[in-house]
Amino acid sequence: MNSTATAAPGGLIFRALRDNPRGKLILLGVFVFLVILPFILPNRFYVRLVNEIMIYALLAMSLDVLLGYTGLLSFMHNAYLGIGAYSTGLFLMHAWSGSVWLAMLAGVLCTMAVALPVGWVQVRTGGLAFALLTLAFGMMFFTVAWKWYPVTGGDDGLMGLPQPTLSLLGINLASSGNSTAMYLFTLGVVTVCFLFTWRVIHSPLGAVLEAIRENEERAAFVGINVRRYKLIGWMLACGLAGAAGSLYILYRGYTGPGVMGAFEGAGVLMMVLLGGMGSLWGPLVGAAIFIFMKDFLSSLTEDWEILVGIIVILLVLFLPRGVAGLPDLLRRTKAE
Secondary structure (H helix, E strand, C coil), rough: CHHHHHHHHHHHHHHHHHHHHHHHHHHHHHHHHHHHHHHHCHCCCCCCCHHHHHHHHHHHHHHHHHHHCCCCCCCCCCHHHHHHHHHEEEEEEEECCCCCHHHHHHHHHHHHHHHHHHHHHHHCCCHHHHHHHHHHHHHHHHHHHHCCHHHHHHHCCCCCCCCCCCEEECCCEEEEEHHHHHHHHHHHHHHHHHHHHHHHHHHHHHHHHHHHHHCHHHHCCCCCCCCHHHHHHHHHHHHHHHHHHHHHHHHHCEHHHHHHCHHHHHHHHHHHHHHCCHHHHHHHHHHHHHHHHHHHHCCCCCCHHHHHHHHHHHHHHCCCCCCCHHHHHHHHHHHH
């Protein structure tokens, strides 16, 4: 099967927008809209909600690098968001520097340092075995966060974090406790991560990852070092998850073991499925749908998880390629 055809129509849509002058204006318009959004929203609650969406969109995009482009299923990818959050928080609490950028760098590097030996073990497997190993390691990290009280705070988590001054392009915005400043900072980081990931995916490295996804045996036959490139894809995904974790603790001012739990992991996987695998922007939309849906339904009933599950099942059944596949589905339906 041709990889271009299966990669996800969402990727083709974004490429068409990028390569078309009018499309570039649309993308620029979306970005400008997001920049001015916190100044026009009616209250701070919605600013914080969109901020949370952007953080989880980055996490969902990182999982899509594995699932949509490399063909590797990670059940508890949120564990690496948790590692990034804890690392950033511990840096801010105990390091001599209050620099938000150094704290984020520490979070990403610590996440990747943990991910490297884990990935080295996991890439020696594939398919279901790989997925089960991600579950096993994720549960192990959750238990460490829950039990290692002197370092992680146990089930209380890390609390009382300092609020560093956020800076973007050399401009000091405000402390991380300022919702508008945190929003703009998050938007800047997520945009850079998206553009970097897009560039990687549409480079020769991305082509190799897609070749492994399509047929691992054939890729190995033509001389591709499958384990090495799977490990590279894994490290890229975990680094992005670590960046999401750094943003998470700066936004929340707190983190606990719950963020590394199995339910959170299932939620991130739902975001990718809702948005569409292999499109990068699809998981961003999926994160927005999932979090808005969760926020709305939780205000109606305590059993919102059941309703979310039913809605996700229906969407996956009727939109198997997610939102990113909707234009292609409508086009085929019209042709019939």
